[in-house]
Amino acid sequence: MDTKFTPEDLAFRDEVRAFLDENLTDEIRSAAVGGDIQPETIVKWQKILFDKGWIAPNWPEAAGGTGWSVTQNYIFENECAMAGAPAVVPFGLKMVGPVIYTFGSDEQKQRFLPDILQSNVWWCQGYSEPGAGSDLAALQTKAELDGDHYVVNGQKIWTTYAQHADWIFCLVRTDSSGKKQEGISFLLIDMKTPGIEVRKIDSIDNQHSLNEVFFDNVRVPVANRIGEENKGWTYAKYLLTHERTAIAGVAQSKKAIQKLRDIASKEISGGEPLINDAMFQAKLADIEIELMALEYTELRVISSVAAGGAPGPESSILKIKGTEIQQAIAELSVEACGHYAHMLNEENPIGNDYAWAVSAKYLYGRASTIYGGSNEVQKNIIAKMVLGL
Amino acid sequence: MDFSLTEEQTLLKDSVAKFIQNDYGYEDRQKLIKTESGYSADNWRTFAELGWLCVPFSEGDGGIGGGPIETMILMEEFGKGLVVEPFFETVVLSGSVLSRAASPEQKAELIGGIIEGTQVIATAFAEPESRFDLNHVATTATANGDSHSLSGKKSFVLQGGNASTLVVAARTSGDTRDEAGISLFIVDPSASGVSIESAKTLDGHSAADITLDNAPGTLLGAEGEGLSVLKAARDESILALASEAVGMMEKLYKDTVAYTKDRKQFGMPISVFQALQHRMVDMFTAHEMVKSLLLRAVLSYVNNDGEADKNIAALKYYLQVNGQAVAHEAVQIHGGMGMTDEMSTGMYLKRINVINTLFGNGDYHLKQFTALAS
Numbered sequence: 185m186d187t188k189f190t191p192e193d194l195a196f197r198d199e200v201r202a203f204l205d206e207n208l209t210d211e212i213r214s215a216a217v218g219g220d221i222q223p224e225t226i227v228k229w230q231k232i233l234f235d236k237g238w239i240a241p242n243w244p245e246a247a248g249g250t251g252w253s254v255t256q257n258y259i260f261e262n263e264c265a266m267a268g269a270p271a272v273v274p275f276g277l278k279m280v281g282p283v284i285y286t287f288g289s290d291e292q293k294q295r296f297l298p299d300i301l302q303s304n305v306w307w308c309q310g311y312s313e314p315g316a317g318s319d320l321a322a323l324q325t326k327a328e329l330d331g332d333h334y335v336v337n338g339q340k341i342w343t344t345y346a347q348h349a350d351w352i353f354c355l356v357r358t359d360s361s362g363k364k365q366e367g368i369s370f371l372l373i374d375m376k377t378p379g380i381e382v383r384k385i386d387s388i389d390n391q392h393s394l395n396e397v398f399f400d401n402v403r404v405p406v407a408n409r410i411g412e413e414n415k416g417w418t419y420a421k422y423l424l425t426h427e428r429t430a431i432a433g434v435a436q437s438k439k440a441i442q443k444l445r446d447i448a449s450k451e452i453s454g455g456e457p458l459i460n461d462a463m464f465q466a467k468l469a470d471i472e473i474e475l476m477a478l479e480y481t482e483l484r485v486i487s488s489v490a491a492g493g494a495p496g497p498e499s500s501i502l503k504i505k506g507t508e509i510q511q512a513i514a515e516l517s518v519e520a521c522g523h524y525a526h527m528l529n530e531e532n533p534i535g536n537d538y539a540w541a542v543s544a545k546y547l548y549g550r551a552s553t554i555y556g557g558s559n560e561v562q563k564n565i566i567a568k569m570v571l572g573l
Numbered sequence: 574m575d576f577s578l579t580e581e582q583t584l585l586k587d588s589v590a591k592f593i594q595n596d597y598g599y600e601d602r603q604k605l606i607k608t609e610s611g612y613s614a615d616n617w618r619t620f621a622e623l624g625w626l627c628v629p630f631s632e633g634d635g636g637i638g639g640g641p642i643e644t645m646i647l648m649e650e651f652g653k654g655l656v657v658e659p660f661f662e663t664v665v666l667s668g669s670v671l672s673r674a675a676s677p678e679q680k681a682e683l684i685g686g687i688i689e690g691t692q693v694i695a696t697a698f699a700e701p702e703s704r705f706d707l708n709h710v711a712t713t714a715t716a717n718g719d720s721h722s723l724s725g726k727k728s729f730v731l732q733g734g735n736a737s738t739l740v741v742a743a744r745t746s747g748d749t750r751d752e753a754g755i756s757l758f759i760v761d762p763s764a765s766g767v768s769i770e771s772a773k774t775l776d777g778h779s780a781a782d783i784t785l786d787n788a789p790g791t792l793l794g795a796e797g798e799g800l801s802v803l804k805a806a807r808d809e810s811i812l813a814l815a816s817e818a819v820g821m822m823e824k825l826y827k828d829t830v831a832y833t834k835d836r837k838q839f840g841m842p843i844s845v846f847q848a849l850q851h852r853m854v855d856m857f858t859a860h861e862m863v864k865s866l867l868l869r870a871v872l873s874y875v876n877n878d879g880e881a882d883k884n885i886a887a888l889k890y891y892l893q894v895n896g897q898a899v900a901h902e903a904v905q906i907h908g909g910m911g912m913t914d915e916m917s918t919g920m921y922l923k924r925i926n927v928i929n930t931l932f933g934n935g936d937y938h939l940k941q942f943t944a945l946a947s
Contacts, residue, residue: 185582185642186575187872255574465943472946473866473887480865487574501858560851567850571830571857 187483189255197259204267207232216270217541218548219391220530223306223348230272230303239301240277247285247293248301254490258483265435266442273345275307276300279423280353283370287411287419296372310340310354310373310397311420318561320355321364321417325399327356327371334358334371334409336379336402342555346382346395349375359414370416372408379403389547390528424557425499432506434479440513440545441472447520447538458520471512478505497569500562507552507559514546576868578646586646588623593654599917602655606777610735612658621690626664629809634672634684641809641871645816652820655920657777659693662732665813667694669806670740674757674794683738683759695736697727697783698803705933707742707803708752714743714790721745721758721792723766723785731931733781734771736762741785742803745796757799758790765789776924807932808885812871814928815888818896819864821921825903826856828918832907849906856902859895866891886942893935896925 189197208229215225233239241257243249252260265271272278281300284292299305316323325338336356346352352373359367373380379402385394410419448459448468458464482502518525524535525543553559567573578586597616605613620626628643630636637643644665651660664687671683671694686692703709712725723743733739739760747754762769766788771781794802830853833844843849870884900922904911911918929935 185578185868185872186876188876188878253574258574459947465947466939469890469939469943469946473891473942474862476869476884476887477862477866477891480869481861483574484576484865484868487576490574491577498861501861504858505862563851563854564847566854566857567847571850571853573830573833573844573850573853 189259193255193259196256197263200260200263201267203236203238204263204269207236208267208269212270213268218544218546219387219389219393220544221273221345221348221393223345226270226273227303227306229270230277233272234302239272239303240281242278243281243285247297254483254487257486261435262438265439268439271433271436273303273306275309275345275349275353276303276305279309280307280372283353283410283419283423286422287370291407292372292410305350306345306348308343308346308349308352308375308397310343310352312342313339314341318558320420320557321368323355323357323368325354325356327358327369327404329358329406330403332406333403334369334406336371336373336399336404338399340397340399342385343382343395343397344393346375346397347384347392351375352397353410355416355420358416365417367414368416368420369413370410370419371404372410373402373404377402377404387548388550389544391544391548393548432478432482432502433510434475434482434506437475437506437509437513438479440510440517441468441475443538444468444513444517444520447517447542450536450538451520451522464516464520467516471509471516474505474509474512478502478509481505497565500566503556504559504562510552511549514542514549517542518546582643582646585628585643586650589625589647589650590653592619592623593650593656597654597656599655599920602657602777603914606657606773611773611777611779612735616658617693618690620658620660621688625660626690627688629664629668630672630684630688634680635688636684641812641874644809644813645867645871648813648816649820649823652817652924653824655777655821655917655924659695659732659735661810661813661817662696663687663692663694666731666806666810667696667740669809670696670757670793670802673802673805674799679759679791679793686737692737693732693735694738694740695730695733695781696740696742696806697730697733698742699728699730701726701728703728705937706750707807708755708800709750710742710744710755711749712741712743712785714745714756714758716745717789721756721790722787723758723760723790724787725785727783727785729780730783731778731780733762733769733783734779738762739767739783740793741783741790742799743785743790747797752800754797755799755803756796757793757802759793760785760788760790774927776927777920778924778927808874808881811885811889811932812867812874814931815863815867815870815892818892818925818928819860819867821925822856822860822863822896822899825899825918825921826853826860829853829856829903829906832910836908852902852906856899859899863888863892863895883942883945886938886945889933889938890935890942893929893938897922897929900925 212225212229215222238250240248241250241252241260245251284296313323327334327336352375354371354373355368356371357367358369379400381398383396384392387394449457451458453461485499521539521542524539527535527540530540627636628639632638683692698707700711714721714723739762741758741760742755743758744754745756766786768784769781771779773779833849834842836843866888870888873884874881903918904922907918910916
């Protein structure tokens with residue numbers, strides 16, 4: 185049992201720091217604030233990471249990963265977050281990419297993976313439907329075979345950044361006769377295909393991240409199906425387990441606490457900086473301690489994964505606690521900002537220059553306990569898979 | 574990054590777990606706590622024979638050179654069994670003081686005695702007005718030839734009534750709350766001037782108030798420099814007690830899950846109710862999270878990485894919040910049965926509450942953490 189950094193680890197950390205010093209500009213740092221994203225800027229950053237060979241640390245080395253140790257991964261995530269680097273867009277690199285290199289055909293791997301690694305193609309996720317949220321397997325979007333094509337009809341919803349997307353990975357119903365989980369297939373669909381329409385959803389954070397995607401007789405080549413027909417649920421669950429691990433967001437939360445400390449040092453309460461207020465300190469410490477516990481929970485999970493096997497149902501703890509902590513930090517940040525946490529627009533001329541971003545992140549972050557399988561669904565999974573209830 | 578146990582550590586864990594499983598039933602334990610000493614001398618001999626009493630001591634002191642990781646492994650299993658033998662008080666708390674402060678002769682006698690199972694040693698650090706501050710020492714020690722005379726009151730001395738030897742913190746110089754001037758002494762509990770009032774605690778253990786009236790004491794370690802020894806002993810004590818509590822939290826959530834599968838209401842096992850399932854998931858999660866923070870604190874202490882004080886304060890606060898919550902939920906979900914003395918559930922609750930208070934409660938450590946984190 186040991187968590188000490190070796191001299192090699194420390195040298196690696198210095199290498200990451202030097203790379204970030206050289207490449208991470210303020211423009212890139214501001215590429216994503218809550219739901220507000222600048223696609224060109226974030227893609228620019230992802231291409232810099234690709235050129236360095238660091239775009240997909242979690243991928244197997246043969247598929248384009250880095251071959252880093254658990255410790256190196258941890259160092260990289262931490263250094264990027266603490267330097268203020270935006271998180272990579274997860275849909276290609278953290279969601280469909282792993283599905284393709286795990287379950288895709290050789291042809292699919294050759295066709296899709298290089299573009300994902302090079303960020304040439306923007307992906308979005310077609311999972312939820314109006315009648316299929318937490319009960320994802322209830323999805324109704326239908327794909328009917330017609331020669332060497334599927335004809336897709338139906339609707340997806342809550343599709344983040346569909347307005348920027350070139351491709352969508354979709355769960356579709358190919359069989360309605362048996363158990364609902366057994367008639368689902370996993371399709372990759374070009375967003376330029378005729379019959380696809382994207383409509384914006386106005387969300388509480390006033391940013392455009394959410395969309396509805398409508399499919400009207402959309403023709404998709406059978407060659408774009410991942411794995412076997414009607415086995416899509418297996419691939420979907422695999423993806424969700426990966427997604428849950430990825431959204432613990434420990435390093436980002438550490439950075440958010442650092443920002444919160446800065447804000448609380450600037451805000452004045454009772455004639456002195458808010459950071460000196462005992463009640464505020466107690467609330468902040470409570471969150472920091474939760475995060476310290478989560479950080480080691482994550483290290484325990486990933487080091488057991490490194491010793492063999494995929495993340496198990498206990499990775500659901502990471503999603504639940506990770507998102508609870510993200511929200512707690514955002515709530516306290518809003519509280520710290522006082523009046524100016526409630527401004528409508530970034531361009532607003534009054535107040536300070538940090539409150540708007542705090543507010544945008546807070547509102548956007550209310551989604552974190554809903555997406556990726558709501559936290560209540562995560563608890564159902566732990567109850568069943570871990571506690572045997 | 575490696576959280577796995579070595580082969581020796583796994584063997585240690587298995588041997589303690591086997592003992593708890595086979596030889597430490599809850600009913601027997603409940604009989605033990607009603608005896609005068611409150612624990613079994615036979616068990617204590619067994620602990621000595623199995624080599625558990627020498628685990629944290631260096632090879633030079635007659636031990637096997639284990640450390641906080643090995644102590645954690647032992648205490649976690651002891652927690653599951655609600656062990657009442659004075660392992661923590663003698664081996665961890667007093668053992669830590671003696672390892673740091675004792676002369677070679679004192680070590681040979683006292684650490685040697687611990688390892689053989691012939692010494693039960695209690696360490697008296699708290700006083701009626703000290704609450705959780707180790708530096709608050711009003712008890713005085715005056716040089717008297719080769720020895721010292723101690724006068725004052727020591728509070729809530731764990732296992733004070735069973736001790737064959739006492740370790741006592743007393744002031745050789747300075748004012749009551751000064752950090753300097755605190756010295757440690759070895760005191761014979763049967764000496765004149767020592768009066769011990771022992772009482773049972775809710776968790777089946779015992780503690781004593783000790784009045785010293787010109788009691789003879791032999792200096793242990795450097796005069797006036799006892800505080801750093803006590804602080805290190807407190808750190809190791811918190812790590813050990815938190816390990817015990819983590820073992821208890823695991824037992825509590827597993828017992829609760831098992832009980833709900835068995836208990837039927839409305840014609841079905843109550844384990845099917847989602848309102849209860851989610852609460853049990855919260856118990857499971859709390860256990861995993863506290864365990865993670867325990868590992869963080871233990872490894873930080875072992876590696877001496879400069880963050881140990883912060884990690885230990887965080888652990889003690891986090892344990893207060895989550896340990897008590899898990900125990901309360903266990904009682905609630907066991908329903909009326911959770912209120913009975915027959916079930917062990919309530920005993921875990923009471924032991925966790927004692928641990929939460931010892932060496933500083935949650936609020937005390939949250940303040941420490943805040944001071945260190947800024």
